[in-house]
Amino acid sequence: MTSRSTRPRSTAPRPARHTPAVRPPRRPELRLPPLVEPPGWGLVPDGDYDGVEWRGDALDEGDGGGASFLDCLLSDCGLGGTRLTRARFVDSRLEAVRGVGTQLAEATLRDVEVVDARLGGTQAHGAVLEQVVVRGGKLDYLNLRGAKLKDVVFEACVLVEPDFGGASLERVAFVDCVVKGADFNKVTLKDVDLRQAAELGVAAGIGGLRGAAISPDQLIDLAPALAAELGMRVLDLGE
Numbered sequence: 001m002t003s004r005s006t007r008p009r010s011t012a013p014r015p016a017r018h019t020p021a022v023r024p025p026r027r028p029e030l031r032l033p034p035l036v037e038p039p040g041w042g043l044v045p046d047g048d049y050d051g052v053e054w055r056g057d058a059l060d061e062g063d064g065g066g067a068s069f070l071d072c073l074l075s076d077c078g079l080g081g082t083r084l085t086r087a088r089f090v091d092s093r094l095e096a097v098r099g100v101g102t103q104l105a106e107a108t109l110r111d112v113e114v115v116d117a118r119l120g121g122t123q124a125h126g127a128v129l130e131q132v133v134v135r136g137g138k139l140d141y142l143n144l145r146g147a148k149l150k151d152v153v154f155e156a157c158v159l160v161e162p163d164f165g166g167a168s169l170e171r172v173a174f175v176d177c178v179v180k181g182a183d184f185n186k187v188t189l190k191d192v193d194l195r196q197a198a199e200l201g202v203a204a205g206i207g208g209l210r211g212a213a214i215s216p217d218q219l220i221d222l223a224p225a226l227a228a229e230l231g232m233r234v235l236d237l238g239e
Contacts, residue, residue, distance in 0.1 A: 030112075033051050087108075158177065164208075169189050176196060
């Protein structure tokens with residue numbers, strides 16, 4: 001019997017895999033099925049909606065607390081004063097929605113696209129956002145206090161005085177968007193990338209940016225706020 005020759009194992013080290021300094025968020029892969037019109041009873045608390053297309057004012061001032069939206073499209077919808085507390089949006093798109101005072105407290109958005117929204121004073125405290133893209137539009141006074149954001153992208157949108165106080169952000173990116181007067185008090189950040197934000201303004205909680213990635217230019221812009229946070233006095237010679 002002849003013995004099988006064995007090739008000696010290489011002892012050379014394997015090339016190290018490149019690990020990005022900031023892990024990018026995973027984006028939703030949304031493919032909506034053929035959609036149907038809303039049921040005759042419309043929006044009701046704890047309702048179950050599968051593959052429904054909502055348009056116009058069908059949801060304005062409505063009450064869908066605890067409702068479930070799967071594979072749904074909300075297109076050119078008024079959401080002024082709409083109550084969607086603890087509602088669930090999964091594999092859905094919110095397109096050109098508008099309104100003031102939308103209630104999304106403790107809601108869940110998973111694999112969702114929000115496109116060209118114009119919303120003011122949206123209450124989303126305690127909400128859970130996972131694999132969500134917010135693209136285009138303008139969100140004024142968005143309340144995300146205590147919310148959990150994971151794999152979220154804010155892209156080419158305007159955020160005016162968003163409140164992230166006490167929120168948890170993981171793999172969140174701000175891409176070509178304008179952020180004005182943000183509140184980052186007591187926020188927890190992991191793999192949060194602010195480097196591509198077109199504008200970054202922090203009104204409160206500058207120390208909460210610990211763990212975020214910013215660009216050198218952003219560091220210069222934020223230097224006065226960082227100095228104030230640390231109690232430093234920046235003075236010219238002779239002052």
